[in-house]
Amino acid sequence: MKIIYTPADGEEQRWDWDPGTVRAKDAELIETKADATWDEFQMQLLAGRMRARRVLLWFLLRKQHPMLKLDDVDFAAGELKAEHTVAELQELREGLEDAPNVPEDRRDAALAILDKQIATQLDEGDEPAGKALSAANAKSTA
Structure with missing residues (x-):
């Protein structure tokens, strides 16, 4: 996943973020700050939940x-974007199907979001490098 932060008063910053490479201690810290399990945090990012996006940027x-504190991180909604490849979306979907800590109603909603994003990307076929935007970004570009 590519994270692109473009603050109005600063230079654009980009990161390649792979949740599969996050160390356990860091994942636990993220879980605490996001008040969500690791699986839920990833779902919330995909759905465009602002708290999850702020925690990731932090x-x-x-x-x-x-020394940066979470409370110090604030940004306009359009300043942070997350781009996913179709392969990443499919991998997230597979992981979500087996995630034991996610309530069934939330899982179903997240699977529906993933299916829609995957189908959109496959139908469009003209997105550079097969990238998809998170749900929040997809709404703002529609």
Whole structure:
């Protein structure tokens, strides 16, 4: 997943973020800040939940600014974008189908979002590198 942060008063920053490479201690910290399990956090990111997006940006910015507090991270909704490839969306879908800590109604809703994003990307076929936007970004570009 590519995370693109373009603050109105600063330079664009980009990160390649792969949740599968996050160390356990960092994942636990993210879970605490997001008040969600690791699986739920990933679903919330995909759905465009602002708290999850803010926690992820905080986590990424902390690599450069270790003393940064979550309460210090604030951004306009359009300043943060997440792009997913079709392969990433399919991988998320597969993982979500087997995620034991996700309530069934939330799982069904997330699977529906994933299916829609995958189908849209496959139908369009003209997106560069097969990228898809998170649900929040997809709404803002529609």
